[in-house]
Amino acid sequence: MNNRIEAADEKITAIIRRLNDELRQTFVGGAIRVTPSVIALGSKAQKAIVGKVRGFGAFDERNDPFGEHDFGAFDLDGEKVFFKIDYYNREMTAGSENPADQTVTTRVLTIMLAEDY
Template sequence: MQTPDQTETIRRLNDAARAMPGVTCLASATLGFQALPADDRSAALALIAGFSKFDDNNDPYGEHDFGAIFRLGSGVWTQDRPEADEAIAMTVFWKIDYYEPNLAFGSDAPWDEQRTKRVLTIMLSNEY
């Protein structure tokens, strides 16, 4: 079990990973996400980088390692889940996983930057 300080460090590292994918972490996007129009990909990536809608449902351990963003029928992207499901045209999930440096196994110390590589995966919800 990790300490509150370790959880805070994980959260800080995950926030940095989302803000600078490909720099502070490895980043991977599924074929479905890559097939979106460039404007949609850009809007989605901007929301992921600045994601702040963490709660007990998507962040039960306080690590900021998962989230969902939504494209409404109007074409607007948002972090806020609409009240009516029919208003959602598309849902994109993002997830951060922790691996040991050679990426063969999961990390046993996700708070330690030297012993952990982060991988940010971005996918359409229907690809999950």
């Protein structure tokens, strides 16, 4: 691949990563979904999970192979928790054609237990 294409791809990935980090850290810039199994853990656990999602920084090749910061996993009191960011078109009827463009993308952050995945 030539250097110009690689640089463009890296720039797009950096934009997607920034938008994903903003949603994950602030819960602004998209929709937030929590599965019933997380809700069933109660408010104390939910608060701890939200704190861990917002502060998550353990991205590596295993959970973030494309460098977009769109998935993470951690343990909380014996429960394996996942979060995942998906990219949809504005109508939420299909995937986004350009996740780096906020004008055509709705981000959805889902927080779930591993058993929900």
